[in-house]
Structures are given as structure tokens and as C-alpha cells.
Amino acid sequence: MADFEKAYKAVMEHEGNNHRQEQENTKILLCSDCFRDEGLKIEAYKIGIDNNDKCPKCKSVSGHKLTKGLVQDLCYRFFVRSTILKLDYGGAPLIQFNPQHFNKTDIDIPPWLADDVKLIEQAGEIGMFYYGPRFWMLGEVEPLKSLQNTDERNEIVEKILTAYPVRELTDKEYFYRLRVNPKVSHDFGEYDAAPDEHLGKNRFDDIGFPVLYGSPDLELCLHECRTTVEDNLFVAKLVPTQKLKVLDLSALLEEEGVKEFESVDIAIHFLFLAGEHSYDICRQIALKAKEKGLDGIIYPSYFSYVRTGAFPFETIYGRSIRRIPQLKDYAQSQSIPNLALFGRPVNENKVTVDCINKVVINRVGYDITFGPAYHKAYEDDTSIENHDDTTSDGQ
Numbered sequence: 001m002a003d004f005e006k007a008y009k010a011v012m013e014h015e016g017n018n019h020r021q022e023q024e025n026t027k028i029l030l031c032s033d034c035f036r037d038e039g040l041k042i043e044a045y046k047i048g049i050d051n052n053d054k055c056p057k058c059k060s061v062s063g064h065k066l067t068k069g070l071v072q073d074l075c076y077r078f079f080v081r082s083t084i085l086k087l088d089y090g091g092a093p094l095i096q097f098n099p100q101h102f103n104k105t106d107i108d109i110p111p112w113l114a115d116d117v118k119l120i121e122q123a124g125e126i127g128m129f130y131y132g133p134r135f136w137m138l139g140e141v142e143p144l145k146s147l148q149n150t151d152e153r154n155e156i157v158e159k160i161l162t163a164y165p166v167r168e169l170t171d172k173e174y175f176y177r178l179r180v181n182p183k184v185s186h187d188f189g190e191y192d193a194a195p196d197e198h199l200g201k202n203r204f205d206d207i208g209f210p211v212l213y214g215s216p217d218l219e220l221c222l223h224e225c226r227t228t229v230e231d232n233l234f235v236a237k238l239v240p241t242q243k244l245k246v247l248d249l250s251a252l253l254e255e256e257g258v259k260e261f262e263s264v265d266i267a268i269h270f271l272f273l274a275g276e277h278s279y280d281i282c283r284q285i286a287l288k289a290k291e292k293g294l295d296g297i298i299y300p301s302y303f304s305y306v307r308t309g310a311f312p313f314e315t316i317y318g319r320s321i322r323r324i325p326q327l328k329d330y331a332q333s334q335s336i337p338n339l340a341l342f343g344r345p346v347n348e349n350k351v352t353v354d355c356i357n358k359v360v361i362n363r364v365g366y367d368i369t370f371g372p373a374y375h376k377a378y379e380d381d382t383s384i385e386n387h388d389d390t391t392s393d394g395q
């Protein structure tokens with residue numbers, strides 16, 4: 001349990017929620033100027049302490065200073081977060097580190113990183129290694145496999161429909177609908193579900209099955225529509241005119257005594273982090289939900305993690321943070337809900353266009369993190385051997 005507590009605190013610290021470790025350990029060991037790798041230098045500068053003290057290692061006064069805790073944080077950002085390999089469903093970092101591997105780092109690194117890794121290892125008292133992810137992280141989740149199997153899909157979709165909560169949306173729950181280059185920007189019909197010729201291209205809609213997509217998060221709409229500065233953009237604020245019953249797939253499902261590989265919650269979590277190859281499954285869920293008399297679905301956005309900057313497959317000792325009760329709120333805060341309403345709700349008077357605005361993109365910003373470039377690991381699949389035992393783990 002002591003290890004878990006430590007890991008739990010470490011995870012919270014990685015997200016910048018508290019600086020306990022920093023307070024406990026304020027001794028400066030390195031600075032951003034100590035490193036040779038440009039990405040590592042920039043990452044260290046971003047998280048390091050800004051003061052004019054002389055670095056004990058390289059004597060720089062302008063570099064941002066790092067304590068032991070910050071060195072570990074740097075290692076996490078650069079080597080763990082930035083080496084996540086995303087698969088069709090699920091994903092895991094290629095590299096992990098822990099104190100048990102101190103002085104035993106065995107990852108393949110480019111020559112310009114060799115000295116930097118030694119510095120990190122010594123200051124952080126940690127060692128890096130290739131992570132052997134659990135099978136469930138790579139999509140080996142029973143309900144998810146059943147969803148991909150057309151013979152078993154129906155049964156599991158039924159289960160999803162009964163397991164997840166149904167929410168009622170009222171006129172308090174407005175949302176946005178963005179239109180890129182509309183023909184007539186003030187025509188309310190432009191802000192309804194897409195016309196017939198465009199159906200069957202998105203997550204839930206299909207030929208003969210229109211769906212209106214919206215989000216309470218305007219920036220997310222801009223991401224989802226993959227807008228560019230050249231586009232002529234308009235946004236409508238849409239308000240329900242009656243109570244709408246929607247299935248809430250963005251909820252974190254509590255499943256008593258269920259492991260990750262058998263979890264419906266993990267299956268749904270991975271499903272909405274997956275791209276177009278997952279749409280047939282989503283369409284089946286939508287179709288069944290409509291048959292049950294529901295008006296739509298709330299679902300976690302594919303771009304949640306771009307928007308919140310969170311780490312999509314976060315684990316502690318091989319357990320998903322979604323399965324740890326103390327971290328429920330934290331996990332929930334990482335996903336941003338989107339709304340899909342069946343049919344043509346504007347035309348059917350289920351929602352009304354409250355107002356329309358022009359949207360001008362003045363500036364597009366990127367929030368980037370650097371990671372290591374590899375000779376071997378990125379090309380050679382055999383370097384990630386998955387395993388499912390409980391004796392070794394990444395964190």
C-alpha cells in the first residue's frame with residue numbers, strides 16, 4: 001500500500017496539482033543548460049525554477065533549475081508521455097522508469113542523449129527501461145473484443161444501454177454547433193444534422209440515420225471540425241425546447257470487482273479514443289439507443305486529451321486510473337463530453353437556435369512536448385513485448 005500511495009502522489013504531481021515533492025526536496029541539482037538534447041533542454045526550461053542562482057553542475061545562471069522531483073517529472077514528460085504508442089484500441093508508453101532500475105538504464109538512445117540520460121538518472125535516482133504493457137492496455141478487453149465481433153456485438157450493446165445512466169437535458173443545457181462555410185449563415189436549417197448526402201461519415205450517423213453533433217465546449221467544436229484560418233465559420237447556440245433523454249457514455253462506470261480486461265468502462269473509454277475504424281460499433285450503439293426511445297448520446301470527445309492535455313492511458317502499477325475509486329473525479333475531469341442527437345432536432349423542434357455568431361480564428365497555438373528520437377524502438381515491433389503478470393511493472 002505504501003508503494004501505491006507513493007505512485008498515487010506521483011501521478012497527481014505529474015499533473016501539476018501539488019508541489020509536495022518540490023517542497024520536500026528543494027535542493028537544486030541540475031538546470032536546463034546542463035542538457036545537450038534540444039527538446040530536453042526546452043522541456044527542462046518549461047518546468048524548471050526560474051532564478052539567477054548558479055547551477056551546481058554546469059554553473060549556468062540563466063538555466064531553469066531542477067530539483068530531484070523536477071528531474072523525475074522531466075523524465076516522465078520526455079521519456080514516458082512522449083513515447084506513447086497508440087494502437088487501434090488502447091495504447092501504452094514504450095518507456096518507463098523507477099528507482100529499482102537506478103544505474104540499470106537499458107534503453108537504446110541516440111548518441112547525443114547519452115550524457116543527458118546519465119545526468120537524469122543520477123539526479124533523479126531512477127533508471128529507464130522498455131515498458132511491457134499489460135494486455136488490456138493494448139485493447140485486450142473482453143467487452144471491446146465482443147463489440148468488434150459482429151456476432152457478439154448486439155449482446156454487449158444491450159449491456160451498455162442498461163449499464164450507463166440516462167440523463168435528462170433541459171433548456172439549461174445549451175450547446176454549440178459549428179458550421180464551416182455554410183451556404184446561408186443565418187438559415188437555422190444549416191445548424192441541424194447534416195443533409196442526406198453527407199450521412200455515414202461521422203461517428204454515429206449513417207445513411208437514413210441523421211445525427212446532430214454539438215458540444216458545450218466551443219474550442220472543442222473547432223478541433224472536431226478540423227477548421228483552418230481560411231474557413232468561414234459560424235456557431236449557433238442551441239437550446240433544448242423539451243426534456244431530452246440521452247444516454248451518458250461519458251460517465252465513469254463503477255463496476256464492482258471487475259478487472260480492466262473485463263471492464264465495460266475501459267471498453268467504452270478506448271472506443272471513443274479510437275478513430276474511424278470504430279464508427280460501425282458507435283453506429284450500432286446509436287441505433288439501439290434510438291430504438292429504446294432515447295433522443296441522443298453524450299460521449300467523451302476524441303479530442304478530450306488534446307484539449308485537457310491529460311495522459312490518455314494513465315496507469316498506476318498497471319491499473320487504470322479509471323478503476324481506482326480515489327481517482328474517479330480526476331479521471332472524469334480529463335474527458336470532455338460531446339452531444340449527439342438523433343434525427344433532425346432543429347427541424348423537429350426539439351432544440352431551437354437561440355443565436356448565431358461569426359467565429360474568427362485570430363491565432364492558432366500549439367502546445368507541444370518533446371520526446372526522444374529512437375533508432376530501434378520506433379521501427380522494431382518486437383521491442384514491445386506485452387505481458388500480463390503482476391511481478392514487473394512500469395511505474
Ligand SMILES: [Zn+2]
Binds near residue numbers: 033059
Ligand atoms: Zn546546469
